[in-house]
Amino acid sequence: MAVYDLVAIGNPVYDVIETPFVKSIGRILSGCSFNAAFTAKRLGMREVALIGRVGEDFQEQLFNTLKRIGLRFIKVGDAKETTGFKLKYLGHGDRELEVLGFSGEISMKDVPQEVFDARAVVVGPVLGEVRVEIPKAFRERGSVVFLDPQGYLRRVRRGVVEYYSNPEALEACCESYLVKPNELEAKLLSGLDEPVKAATSICRRTGAVTALTLAERGSVIVDGERAIIVPAYPVHPVDPTGAGDVYLGALVYYLCNGLGLEDAASYASAIASMKVEGIAAHFRLNLREATRRARWIRSKVRVKKLK
Numbered sequence: 058m059a060v061y062d063l064v065a066i067g068n069p070v071y072d073v074i075e076t077p078f079v080k081s082i083g084r085i086l087s088g089c090s091f092n093a094a095f096t097a098k099r100l101g102m103r104e105v106a107l108i109g110r111v112g113e114d115f116q117e118q119l120f121n122t123l124k125r126i127g128l129r130f131i132k133v134g135d136a137k138e139t140t141g142f143k144l145k146y147l148g149h150g151d152r153e154l155e156v157l158g159f160s161g162e163i164s165m166k167d168v169p170q171e172v173f174d175a176r177a178v179v180v181g182p183v184l185g186e187v188r189v190e191i192p193k194a195f196r197e198r199g200s201v202v203f204l205d206p207q208g209y210l211r212r213v214r215r216g217v218v219e220y221y222s223n224p225e226a227l228e229a230c231c232e233s234y235l236v237k238p239n240e241l242e243a244k245l246l247s248g249l250d251e252p253v254k255a256a257t258s259i260c261r262r263t264g265a266v267t268a269l270t271l272a273e274r275g276s277v278i279v280d281g282e283r284a285i286i287v288p289a290y291p292v293h294p295v296d297p298t299g300a301g302d303v304y305l306g307a308l309v310y311y312l313c314n315g316l317g318l319e320d321a322a323s324y325a326s327a328i329a330s331m332k333v334e335g336i337a338a339h340f341r342l343n344l345r346e347a348t349r350r351a352r353w354i355r356s357k358v359r360v361k362k363l364k
Contacts, residue, residue, distance in 0.1 A: 061104045063309065064172050064200075065094035066191065067181035067208065068109040068140040068160050069119060069130075076146045078295045079336055084115075084141055084157070086122060089181030089205045092299040096306030096328065098128055099342055102313070106131055106175075108168060110160035110186075112139040133167035136160035140183060142218065144298055154218035162186045165194065173198040177313055179305065180229065182208025184218075189225050192232040203309050204233040204265070205302065210245050220245060230263040235312075237268045237305045252277045253284045257363060268308060268322065270301045270329075275354075278322055279363070286359040287322045290330035290350045297333050303340075304329040323355040324348075 067090030074081040090107055098105045106129040111119050113136075123130045138158035146152045163186050178195045180187055185208050192202050209226035211218050222245045230236045230246065236259065238246060247258035256267040256279040268278045275289040307328040311321035327350035332340045 061106050061172060061175040062102050062313070063094060063097050063105045063177045063179065064108060064175040065090040065106070065179040065181060066108040066163065066168070066187055067179075068163070068183060068186050069107065069111060070183055071115050071139050071141040071157075072298070073141070073143040073157070074296060074298050074336065075144065076296050076298075081336060085336065085339075086119065087299055088140070088183055089207065089299075089302045089305075090179060092302030093179045093181055093203075093205070093306035093309065094128055095126065096303045097310040098126065100307060100310045100328075100344075102310055105129070106172065108133060108172065109163065110134055110136045110140075112136040112158065112160050114158075115139040131169060131172065133163055134161070140186075142183075146297075156184075156213050156216050156218060159184055159186075159213075162188065163191070164188045165190050168194075173200065175200050177201045177203065177309055179203045179205070179309060180233070181205045181302065181305075184211055184213065185209050185223075185225070189228045189232070192229055196232045196234075201313070202233040202235075203305060204229055204236045205305055206230060206236055206238050206242055206246065210242050222246075227263060230259065230265050233263070233265045235266040235268060235308070236263065237270060237301065237308070239270050239272075239301055243267075243269045253279070253286075253361070257284065266318070268305075270304055272297065272300070275326060276304070276322060278318055280318060282363055284361045284363060285319055285322060286361070287319075287326050288354055288357045290327055290354055292330045292334055294333045296336045298336075300329045300332050303332040319358050319360070320351075320355060323351040323358060326354050327351040
């Protein structure tokens with residue numbers, strides 16, 4: 058059996074998306090694990106698998122889509138319904154997530170042993186469904202673990218997602234090579250507002266390289282010695298949903314192909330800028346344009362040494 062270049066673990070979701078500029082027709086495939094895996098696959102990563110639960114309502118649709126794009130889906134048990142949200146953007150970066158379904162938890166006993174030999178793994182829960190022992194097991198087997206902590210910082214109250222400070226999120230960060238929180242998630246993990254200070258705190262507390270995404274303000278990456286300030290490429294946004302997931306998938310791809318943090322983050326920022334010009338993960342990816350944007354971004358990257 059071939060060793061996977063990348064495994065992404067976390068339930069795929071089918072969302073209804075509404076922004077000031079666009080509204081999806083029905084529910085559309087999304088979710089951190091899918092978006093990151095799909096991005097890495099589109100960029101050229103060869104053996105990529107998605108691990109999660111899906112309900113009977115979207116099972117056939119998901120299987121057909123993933124087969125068409127060349128992603129293997131490893132289904133881990135049955136579910137009555139597929140995870141999904143109704144996302145409504147309220148302005149100023151705020152959004153409301155109404156839960157449409159949840160397909161259940163993923164535990165160690167659900168995950169086939171052969172996938173733990175993957176070269177890299179993206180852990181991307183959306184509602185805390187990936188048990189923390191899973192990234193630990195990948196790390197112990199030698200996989201490079203990339204984490205989006207969002208799902209560990211969410212809970213559902215009266216059918217709506219709310220964020221909260223959860224110690225399990227920091228546990229998962231400690232098992233990771235790199236973590237990618239957004240600004241709100243970084244504040245919950247660190248207790249700090251200022252991005253460089255928040256990312257530095259997370260990095261020092263967990264030992265993980267911390268890539269903090271800041272939407273139209275770009276990103277900050279802290280590796281313990283430096284803070285790398287990466288601008289965003291200016292675009293007209295259509296749908297920001299999943300931009301951070303796409304950023305992570307691109308970052309994984311370029312780091313796994315030997316680029317340094319500054320160059321990899323420049324490409325990730327460029328590709329994320331293309332994503333916000335389309336809906337969900339289904340955006341036009343032009344590699345020549347991505348390179349042009351990445352060079353523009355790289356010319357404006359700033360590096361600060363940490364004390």
